[in-house]
Amino acid sequence: MSDSSLPTPDLHALFAAQQAQRWPASQTSAAQRQAILRRLHDAVRAHRVPLADALKADLGKSRAEAEITELHPVLEEIQHAIRRLPRWMAPRRVDTPTMLLGARSEVQMQARGVTLILSPWNYPVNLALVPLVASLAAGNTVILKPSEKAPNVARALGDLIGSVFEPRLVAVVEGDGEVARALTELPFGHIFFTGSGAVGRHVMRAAANNLTGVTLELGGKSPALIDASADLDVTAERLAWGKLLNAGQTCVAPDYALVPRHLEGPLLRRLEAVIARRFGTGAWLRAGPDYGRMVDSAGVQRLERLTQGSVAQGARIVLGGEFDAPGRFISPTVVSGVTPDMPLMQEELFGPVLPILTYDTPEEALGLIRRLDAPLALYLFTTDEDMIRRVQRETTSGGMVVNGAVVHLTNPNLPFGGVGPSGMGNYHGEHGFRTFSHERAVLREPTPSPVRFLYPPYGRPVPRLVAWGLRQLERQSGPRE
């Protein structure tokens, strides 16, 4: 099998080769696509160790975290698609209005053709291969450009894909943002981008030139809203886990916490205890296998700048505060006394720093959440059902978890995507299959042509009997729910 990871490819030639494969790929049956997905599943299993080694090299990601957040979700997604693909692909019969008496209507799922996936460095296996599963399930060809910021994973993905697919079906293109930008200028059937809002805007502008549809999986500041009724032990456990996964470099990580003023102290004590219990402290934490590293020293310097800038305005570091840029290390850090105007609240943190903002009334907390961009995720910690209904009514977000964080991404039956500045479109499970499919309307008219009032000459009297018959049918069908 030829190597489909082309370091500096002739992108146009690669695109043309996949364009030539577009119709054969789209004609594949459910059984043929299930076979393709099984080959991918077997290849991921066969490359488990090189992928885990690459994740360790690029991100310091532990084997356990690599299994839980990268490899297992991909294998689950493949199995989920294999089991359900025949149903997803089947044409869907829909009702036909009585004025088209005798006609049959259905929705046909069609492939979008040659698709592009641009994936980020933070979950470089999961966020590259889960969209790939969706696009292959929909009968497309795929060019995948992983981030250069996770070079070992990009190479491992190229080896994996090259071991199982011809470049004309799936190709991994290594390279930097410039290669990615050049790719976005090609007339793809769909572009699936995961990354920052800034680059997402470039992608959307480039795609507009070809009227290429895009899915943008972006980021933002996902709030953790802690209600006065919350179970603080549960809150501390799950808030710490969601925040410190992958050293905080998770697009759905709880970015900041909103806590009732009288509960800040009890929560801080519980956070300190759970972090020490889960990761250890000091040198033990740093040397421990379960706590990761920042992708680069620039990320450490950025977060140190935001933290110190907020401290200069009155915030207090109450836990952690160790920033080691050369070592790409930030200790789990909690900053108290943060206000919405401080530097820590001006951009997505994407690291293990948790600002704590206190509030006196739910209105104050909900008002702050609504003043910020619609987040990718919203986390509510509460035991009050009315509060759950109120937050669902009065806020919007890509996704929401009650009494937890991040875990909604592990359910392939839930759509994963943003809203407004946190993204557009979604995927996972059938949502991904539909993202990478075109829903074609198909209506079959009976022959010979039945009575149709669509055709001229208009204004002729409707035979009384036919009018009566149509009224009966309308009455029988009645108003639809």
Ligand SMILES: NC(=O)C1=CN([C@@H]2O[C@H](COP(=O)(O)OP(=O)(O)OC[C@H]3O[C@@H](n4cnc5c(N)ncnc54)[C@H](OP(=O)(O)O)[C@@H]3O)[C@@H](O)[C@H]2O)C=CC1
């Ligand atoms: N919604 C989600 O599921 C996720 C969102 N994110 C968000 O992504 C950001 C961090 O990831 P990061 O990789 O740094 O994001 P970037 O936006 O910097 O890069 C994302 C991808 O786009 C490529 N790229 C870079 N420049 C261009 C360009 N001009 N045109 C097209 N593609 C380009 C990158 O290639 P290269 O890296 O080689 O330059 C990379 O493959 C955070 O904002 C985070 O919130 C991260 C993970 C998941």
Ligand SMILES: CCCCCC(=O)O
């Ligand atoms: C299983 C965790 C995947 C997280 C992808 C992200 O939010 O960056």
